[in-house]
Amino acid sequence: MSDLHGPLEALLLMATEPLSSVELAEAVRVPVAEVEQAMAELVAFYDETRRGFELRRVGHGWRYYTRPEHAELIGAWVLEGQQARLSQAALETLAVVAYLQPISRGRVSAVRGVNVDGVIRTLVTRELVEEVGRDEESGAMLFGTTAHFLERMGLTSLEELPPIAPHLPDAVSLDEELAGAGRMSSGVPVAGPELGGEIEERDERREEPA
Incomplete structure (x- = not known):
């Protein structure tokens, strides 16, 4: 597999929004054509190995998504959360x-x-x-x-x-x-009883992972 695969995967996993081929090419300092080729290889690899996620081009950018066949499982997990x-x-x-x-x-x-x-x-x-x-x-x-x-x-x-x-x-x-x-108004408190308490987020003063 291409040496670009690892760096491209890392960038896409860290990004909070889709990254275009141009942005990825600038980050890894290679021509856009090489990035396009590497992305096509990754898409094919994920499809062939049936990973739980897939790589899609959305608009002008690339992003990871969970596969549709796992929607029911993910929906149940989110509902429990x-x-x-x-x-x-x-x-x-x-x-x-x-x-x-x-x-x-x-x-x-x-x-x-x-x-x-x-x-x-x-x-x-x-x-x-x-x-x-x-x-x-x-x-x-x-x-x-x-x-x-x-x-x-x-x-x-x-x-x-x-x-x-x-x-x-x-x-x-x-x-x-x-x-x-000009957005001041009156009403009930923002923190209602249904939203108070604790979940997995940790209030760290540097970063708060989900």
């Missing part, structure tokens, strides 16, 4: 998204002072947060809360959120940002 309670780290991240949406991972990380990639993935899996678009300037993926979030919180709209949430790490600065955005 929905019963687990959210940790303080997840609650803080969810609150930041709820108040500042649409918001990118990078901005959430800046507000919280930690890497939130793992927690964001968990919140997306729990259907509390979803991708809502891209930032026009940076191209970064933007996230917002879902209808399921409102249902779990007993809210009919985001206008019912309270002026500030108790789980935010920097209430003063965020309050000022919210005021500037």
Whole structure:
């Protein structure tokens, strides 16, 4: 197999969004044609060996996905996970998204002072947060809360959120940002009884894996 396979797999596993062949070629410093060939080889290899995942070209980028035949298993596993309670780290991240949406991972990380990639993935899996678009300037993926979030919180709209949430790490600065955005309102607490507690996220001040 090509010497490019390992580096390309590593990049795709670490990426939070699809990577184009051009981006991959720049990262591994080889011509785009060589990357395209290596990606085609990986696709064929995963298909031949029937791995639990597959490599797909989506839009202009490449990304790993679980195979459709495992959808029932994964769906059951995710459903069981929905019963687990959210940790303080997840609650803080969810609150930041709820108040500042649409918001990118990078901005959430800046507000919280930690890497939130793992927690964001968990919140997306729990259907509390979803991708809502891209930032026009940076191209970064933007996230917002879902209808399921409102249902779990007993809210009919985001206008019912309270002026500030108790789980935010920097209430003063965020309050000022919210005021500037004109999004202050009143209602029930962001952290309802169904969302409190702990799951697998660890609130580490450097990174919070799912």
